[in-house]
Amino acid sequence: MEVYTNLRKGEKGAWLSIGAYIFLSAIKLSFGFTGSSEALIADGLNNLSDIIASVAVLVGLRISQKPPDENHHYGHLRAETIASLLASFIMAVIGLQVLLNAVRGFFDPTDVAPSPLTAGVAFFSAIVMYGVYRFNLNLSKQIKSAAVKAAAYDNRSDALVSIGAGIGILGAIFGAPILDTITALVVGFIIIKTAWDIFKESVLTLTDAFNEEEGETMSVIVRKVPGVRLLREFKGRNHGNVMFVDLTIAVDPSLNVMESHWITEEIERKIHKVKPNCVILVHIEPDFSTFSDTEEE
Known part of the structure; x- marks a missing residue:
């Protein structure tokens, strides 16, 4: 490594x-x-x-x-x-x-x-x-x-x-x-x-403090990844010279496992371009907001 x-x-x-x-x-x-x-x-x-x-x-x-x-x-x-x-x-x-x-x-x-x-x-x-x-x-x-x-x-x-x-x-x-x-x-x-x-x-x-500017930079990167509808949670901390990042994103609930997995890989690839020593954990949740809007109509 x-x-x-x-x-x-x-x-x-x-x-x-x-x-x-x-x-x-x-x-x-x-x-x-x-x-x-x-x-x-x-x-x-x-x-x-x-x-x-x-x-x-x-x-x-x-x-x-x-x-x-x-x-x-x-x-x-x-x-x-x-x-x-x-x-x-x-x-x-x-x-x-x-x-x-x-x-x-x-x-x-x-x-x-x-x-x-x-x-x-x-x-x-x-x-x-x-x-x-x-x-x-x-x-x-x-x-x-x-x-x-x-x-x-x-x-x-x-x-x-x-x-x-x-x-x-x-x-x-x-x-x-x-x-x-x-x-x-x-x-x-x-x-x-x-x-x-x-x-x-x-x-x-x-004490697990995290640079606010770095967090905002990575949040912008995540939001621009195709398929990410919403970045619900972002957590980061430094462990020595390694950065650990935990993300929770919302995606289209109709996506299958492979399609959702592709989104996580794309997030990791884009973040690693700017932060090579970064371990990323992405949690995926379905975004039902569009379904709620449809039912209200």
């Missing part, structure tokens, strides 16, 4: 994030301690916590690939959304930690100038993480994965953190350590805003 193939592709993004975080946290902590840079050390510790978030995304993608069983008739696709939710919590904690450290910096400024090399490490890390962000963002759009999208936003936040660390280090080197604190505050708010966006999208999916 295509959805499971996409989930396997999504693992590439998680593994790329894990590899990048391990590499960058190692060099940041090494250069941070030897170069006397608290900002770079904090950034390195930030990347260590990001490894946990990336592993959570990877585990969610793995669980999502499990086939349906007696307790999960629709499969395990929501594990991917739960992984996104967990990633948002980790990002929020990191953002709050960055804000807390920045506030402390206002009351306890440091006079120790870090090594210029630490600024280079910070900016190099930002470039690497931005590249990982672009890769994961494109991958998430290609496979329509919420978990990989959450990982991409996490990568972007880490790139911003590294830029902030680099600017703060330069400020400390040139005699303006307060710039480090101000930048950290801005970066902390950006991380928390990103975490909130991921959290909100994950909760909407887990």
Whole structure:
């Protein structure tokens, strides 16, 4: 099934994030301690916590690939959304930690100038993480994965953190350590805003919310299918990166089973053109309104 193939592709993004975080946290902590840079050390510790978030995304993608069983008739696709939710919590904690450290910096400024090399490490890390962000963002759009999208936003936040660390280090080197604190505050708010966006999208999916515009688009498609007299009910929900749609339509009561079945197949074919990862269940009811009008006459 295509959805499971996409989930396997999504693992590439998680593994790329894990590899990048391990590499960058190692060099940041090494250069941070030897170069006397608290900002770079904090950034390195930030990347260590990001490894946990990336592993959570990877585990969610793995669980999502499990086939349906007696307790999960629709499969395990929501594990991917739960992984996104967990990633948002980790990002929020990191953002709050960055804000807390920045506030402390206002009351306890440091006079120790870090090594210029630490600024280079910070900016190099930002470039690497931005590249990982672009890769994961494109991958998430290609496979329509919420978990990989959450990982991409996490990568972007880490790139911003590294830029902030680099600017703060330069400020400390040139005699303006307060710039480090101000930048950290801005970066902390950006991380928390990103975490909130991921959290909100994950909760909407887990509570079976459905995009109203998408529902209206598909309703128009259904109404235009030949043989559909009335669309009586439309229900939709997201299960991981798969969309489940339940329809109730009214048709001519004189149609036989084969003719009615053709209408359902036509509905599925037209919706799949715009929403490939969509499972459609069509319930057919007879439309007796024309008969009632005839009897009244």
